[in-house]
Amino acid sequence: MDRQKQYLPAWYFIWGKTDKHGLSRRGGGPAWNPLLAHVLDTAACAGELWGRLLSPGVRARFAEAFGAGDQPTARKVVMLLAALHDLGKGSGCFLHQFGTHHRDDAQLRGPAREDWERLARKAGLPLSDAPGSRPQARHEHITAAHLPRFLGCPGEDCGGTGECARGLHAAAALLGGHHGHIPDLDTIDSALGAVIIDGWEPIHRGLVQEAAELIGVDLAALPALVAPVRPSVLPLFTGLVVLADWLASDQDHFTYRTLDRPAPHWWRASQRKALRSVKALRLGTWTPHHADWPELFPDTTTPRPFQRATMRAMPASGPAMVVVESDTGSGKTRLAMWCAHYLAVTCGYQGQYLAMPTRAATTQAANEYRKFIPHSLGTRQQANLALVDSAAEGMGIVHQLLEAARLPQQARFDRLEPSITDTLTSDRTEALGRAVLSPWYLRRCLGVVSGFAVGTVDQVVLAAQASRHWMVRLLGLAVKTVIIDEAHAYELFQQEMLAATVEWLADAGASVVVLSATLPVSVRHSLVNAWCAGQRVEPKDDGRLGPITVVDQHGSITHAAPELSDEEREASRLRTRLDLLPDPGPAVLVHRLLREASGGGITVVIRNRAEEAVALHTAVLGQAEQLGWRLGWREDEIMLLHEGFLGRHRLPLEETLVNLVGLGPKGTRNPRRPTRLLVIADQVVEQSVDIDFDRLYTDLAPIDLLIQRRGRLHRHRVNDAGRPAWCAEPQLTVLWRPDVDGLPIVEPPAPDGDQQPGNLDGLVYAPYALAATWRVLTERADAEGVVRLVTPDHNSPLIEAVYAPTGVGSTGIRTTGIGTTGIGTSGVGTGPLAALLQRTWDAWQRALKDGDAEAGARSFRPYVGPHHVAVTVSSLVSGRDQGEGEEGGMAGLRALTRLGNPTIEALALYRQDSGSLTYDPEGHARADLHRNHSGEAARLRQQQDFLLNTLAVPGYWFTDDFTDETPLPAPATWPVSEHRGLRDHHVLLFDRFGSCVSGPRRLSYDPVTGLSR
Secondary structure, three states: OHHHHOOOOHHHHOEEEEOOOOHHHHOOOOOEEEHHHHHHHHHHHHHHHHHHOOOHHHHHHHHHHHOOOOHHHHHHHHHHHHHHHHHHHOOHHHHOOOOOOOOOOHHHHHHHHHHHHHHHHHHOOOOOOOHHHOOOOOHHHHHHHHHHHHOOOOEHHHOOOEOOOHHHHHHHHHHOOOOOOOOOHHHHHHHHOOOOHHHHHHHHHHHHHHHHHHHOOOHHHHHHHOOOOOOOHHHHHHHHHHHHHHHHOOOOOOOOOOOOOOHHHHHHHHHHHHHHHHHHOOOOOOOOOOOOHHHHOOOOOOOOHHHHHHHHHOOOOOOEEEEEEOOOOOOHHHHHHHHHHHHHHHHOOOOEEEEEOOOHHHHHHHHHHHHHHHHHOOOOOOEEEEEEOOOHHHOHHHHHHHHHOOOHHHOOHHHOOOOOOOOOOOOOOHHHHHEEOOHHHHOOOHHHHOOEEEEEOHHHHHOOEOOOOHHHHHHHHHOOEEEEOOHHHOOHHHHHHHHHHHHHHHHHOOEEEEEEOOOOHHHHHHHHHHHHHHHOOOOEEOOOOOOEEEEEOOOEEEEEOOOOOHHHHHHHOEEEEEEEEEOOOHHHHHHHHHHHOOOOEEEEEEOOOHHHHHHHHHHHHHHOOOOOOOOOOOHHHEEEEOOOOOHHHHHHHHHHHHHHHOOOHHHOOOOOOOOEEEEEEOHHHOOOOOOOEOEEEEEOOOHHHHHHHHOOEOOOHHHHHHOOHHHOOOEEEEEEOEOOOOOEOOOOOOOOOOOOOOOOHHHHOOHHHHHHHHHHHHHHOOOOOEEEEEEOOOHHHHHHHHHOOOEEEOOEEEOOOOOOOOOOOOOOOOOHHHHHHHHHHHHHHHHHHHHHHHHHHHEOOOEEOOOOEEOOHHHHOOOHHHOOOOOOOOOOOOOOOOOOOOOEEEEEEEEOOOOOEEOOOOOOOEOOOOOOOOOHHHHHHHHHHHHHOEEEEOHHHHOOOOOOOOOOOOHHHOOOOOOHHHOOOOEEEEOOOOEEOOOOOOOEEEOOOEEEO
16 A cells, blocks of 8 residues: 555645544544545535536526636536635645644544654655744635636736736635635735745645546636626635535545545546435425416415416516515415416526514424425425524424435435434325425525525525625525515614625526515615616616516516406405504503403404513403403413413414414314404514404504504404404504603603603614604594504505605604595694604614614625625625624624614523422423433434523613613623533523522513513
8 A cells, every 4th residue: 555655646645634523434444535535525516516506597607707608617617616625725734733623532643643644744745844833824715825826827926927817816715715704815815925835836736737637627728717707606606615515524425535546536436426415415306397376286276366467477587576565364475485486497496495584483484385395396206495593403393304304315414413313203294205304404504505495584684794604695595586575574774684685696696576565665665776786787667556566687677466356356455443542551451351352252462562461461360250251261261472481382372373263274264263362462473473363452563563463353254254243343453652742652761760751662663663653543543533444555655654754854744645545644743743753753764874884884785886886805705703693703793683682592491499400390301401412312302492491581681771670681691501511502590480590580480471570
């Protein structure tokens, strides 16, 4: 063997990876893998990803950037560039790390290192005897600094006398970002001195030349071919390299090579292993055929009129943005699925990502996809459906999808980090068997790469921010249709960030579908303008009106409306009696609720804050019997539901509620629908939950959210015949708090101790939106104080009256008529109402300006400035200060998904008298406190239990300047658990009576009422 090795070139002895986990040696393999082997593995993976992951639009953009328009050439060039991402490992900075990692065992630290170093020195690697004798640099930065020289750049900085090949330098800098952050020029320049160029240049050139020959790339042509100019190519290329690197680093598919085989043998093996790897991940499995509506949704064989109108308006080819504004419960989500399927057929996309406003809404949406996938797959057998959430491993549906994927040939691949082996059982229905999940997609950032994925809008927001591996998120979204559901539900900062991502997606050739029941015109315009900016076209509106907006790749805007007969139009209208009621307080309100529902009916009260819901629930329980509810009244007919519950208590409540007041089988009346039910909740019932109430009370909220909440009232007409006579007509009561002038109290208490009354709802919603909503509804009320609300006719005029008043001046808000539907307003003069509106408007505008500034500072845009100049690599740099996306980073620089005080998630455990920790107050479920598990089933159970025992603590509880409450101590000051398995969590310890005994001791938890302070 040594005789054979002495004839090998020096670059064969550059190690790329060492056997930290012992997998190679346990199988009889070597202790280290040559860098050239990883180079070839990565090239092969990049080649497979080109054909199986990238959409035709992205491939065309890559062809422009790396092949002068020729796709086969570009594919090989991309394979070579991706292969060379670790070239900087050929340096003393990196090679001296052999055996120094904290996970390295004694063999790696001793004999294995000695053996490698002996061979390396004998082969001629210029290893320094003093590792610290030269400047230190990370290997990816050394790649960025030196690779252009070896790819043929003729510029002076690369030792030549010609003009710099800027495309090669741009590509090298992008390769320097394969660990998550694209380096800046200073970092790259500092890495130049980390390598003795005279000693290493022939070795690097030899490795590059051998890789190029095996892959089939003419190095002499590279300077003219590599010209990444289009902005979206820059992050998408880096994202592709990252994915190829991660795949090629999987030791279950890519074994370490031995030096007794020639490189062509390695290359052939790399190609076989890469194909097997991507097949195991089911990449490229969605090749849909044209399908009519009944084929995709066999339980609703005929699309509704607005669905048909959207289908007719879709472009015949090319990407599109589709904005659908339709009332709640009208079938928008299914329409979006149809649009995504259609666009996959016409544009060749590799999947769909559905972005939801909240984590709670993702499970129901995922269940919809489980039904949809079998009908959409065509001839393919299975496709991955990922739930993109940091807590996905604890979700029941994820376990079922993992189990469905557990085929015998899949077992080895499932050991990828973090590996999951599911031990749960479930009925393997046909639908479940078609929608599966490989555990690979549970890794950070990879859920969005799955063919089908459902998650929160946070992933879309993070895709345009400088956080680690942001380019992987963007790549995962750019090859599919992105559906943004409940677009009205996002705060203004998120809307700005969404616009940034939409611009990137448009530039990359993706498509976007936006769904909303109550979308302000300004938000629609912002998203449409972002789409057109990404397409580098001016918007061209057809001038028509309609709730459906379709924008093609040329900027042509088509508005459409359903074609309805007079009878159909009238049938589509939902008429609601809305009254504004000064909140009488819990005692009086309870009396009204219990008296009103004495004859039956299903009533919901939606409060803006969990504390108010708990207070009302307590009052209800205290008065039920006193008000004559002894006969037939059962406590389980009163339900409290809010975000302050542990998952193990909230999830059964949510499931019970949907089972009771959701639809029955195949759209029929639910046979489980109770005669009487009172639900007291916060916003958890507001979005994306298909439930139907007979009567609705709600706190004053912004007009778009009131309309959204109205969508939970008389939602399904199949239930109308069974509603009690007293609530046969939809009735919505808006509760508001009056001040001494009879105006709504909408601003939070003054932080300076001012004795003026305040409303903490002003911390949840913009006080201006609350005040303007109250004003618009008050002016709309008739002599009896009743607003005759007709949806969807009144939706847009009401929303525009609140969010787009005609003018603001020093004399107050000035308004005129707000539409042709008969909803009008009048001037408000200069009295107390005008002062309230002006004051809150000014505060709102300041907040909007701050939000715009934050979004502008944190987001990347593909085109900048008034002339929409394309960004370059130097505009996309980031570093550790920007964080991981989900966590980490420096305040003021880290990527954010929301502004304001973030909710703090904490693991809640119970300390028993014996000192043991349990998941339940009774002490029956002992907590698993191990940090590492040898068995995956145990680790999975631990993740489930931790998720079910996670509490969301409101952020303002930690900085409470608005109440007499003392702020809670910051989580960083809470005691660190002595148990290693808890050290990565904020932990709340409760005694068995529910009182917190560590950290924020003023907290308490009750399984009936939830978290309180």
